[in-house]
Amino acid sequence: MGTAIGDILPLALGVAISPIPIIAAILMLLTPKAGSTATSFAVGWVLGIAVGYAVFVAIASAVDLSAGDGGNATTATVKIVLGVALLGLAVKQWRGRPRPGEEPTMPGWLAAIDKVTPGKALGLGFALSAVNPKNLLMIVGAAVAVAQLGVSGGTLVVTGIVFTVLAASTVAVPVIAYFAARERATAWLQDLKAWLTANNAAVMATLLLVIGVVMIGKGLGGY
Template identity: 85%
Template sequence: MGTAIGDILPLALGVAISPIPIIAAILMLLTPKAGSTATSFTAGWILGIAVAYAVIVVIASAVGLHTSSGGNPTTATIKIILGVLMLGLAVKQWKGRPAPGAEPTMPGWLAAIDKVTPGKALGLGFALSAVNPKNLLMIVGAAVAVANLGVSGGAITVAGIVFTVIAASTVAVPVIAYFAAREKATVWLGELKSWLTANNATVMAVLLLVIGVVMIGKGIGGY
């Protein structure tokens, strides 16, 4: 159990540190429909992480990615490939960062976030967590790592809950803070949004670089 949770923690943090979904949640909280849209978005975000993790764990377990006495070359190779892909995304993020003093380029759909309905917010949250390439790499890495250990179904479930809670925390906390102390939270959320907007590319590049190197190292150690 401890090994499984230890393996997924860096990857859960990798999903959690996702500036764009956090910015989207904050923008929803600053609209007149804050209660319904932000809550739906958070629910979709959590659901996407949980469903993607569960599906990939089932697939990984079905194809026999558990560790043998001599290691599992297939799992090791998957980890290396995931690590290389993360490094590729890190380079892309670094090259795409804005020049000093330039206005950061953000996804166009953020500009229309005030028009999002609760249903669309739910779908958007699900898509950003389960379909986003960066998050999907992290979730696949976590699911493969747990399946590789050959632990019991209970341990897989607990690891999945821990992964989902940590991965979803950074989107959920601003929403909880807003409803707990709306006036104070509004100022804090505005400052956080500005910082994340300005540093999105750099944060993502560093994060992907670190976790990519860790994944490659774990993969090499698995042969």
């Protein structure tokens, strides 16, 4: 189990460090409907990660990536492909970063976040975690890494819980902090939003570069 959890930790971190969803959660917490919309968004985020992990683990296990040299070679190839895709996303993020003195460009839907209903917030959280290309690559990578080990069903479940908790933590923590200490958390959330908005592209590019290189290295080591 220790090996499985160790393999998914960097990928869970890759999902967790997602500035746009964190900014969306913070903006919801600063609206009159903070309680219902932000909570629904966090629930959708968690569900998206958990469902994505379960689906891809089931697929990876069905393919039997742990079976002999063929399975190892297939897994290695998948890791290299995922690593290259992450490097491509890293380059895209870096090239799209704002120049000095330039205002960062954020998704248009963030401007209308105060009009989001709890139901839409739930769907938005699910989509951002399970459909986002960067997160999909991380979730697929985690599923492949665990399936390759040929671990028991119990280990798959525990690893999935650890992956989901870590990956969802950065969206869940602001929500929990808001309800635990609303007045003190508001100022902290404003500062965090400003920092993430200014550094979104650089943070994502660095993260994707590091994890992409790690994935390629593990893939090459699997042949």
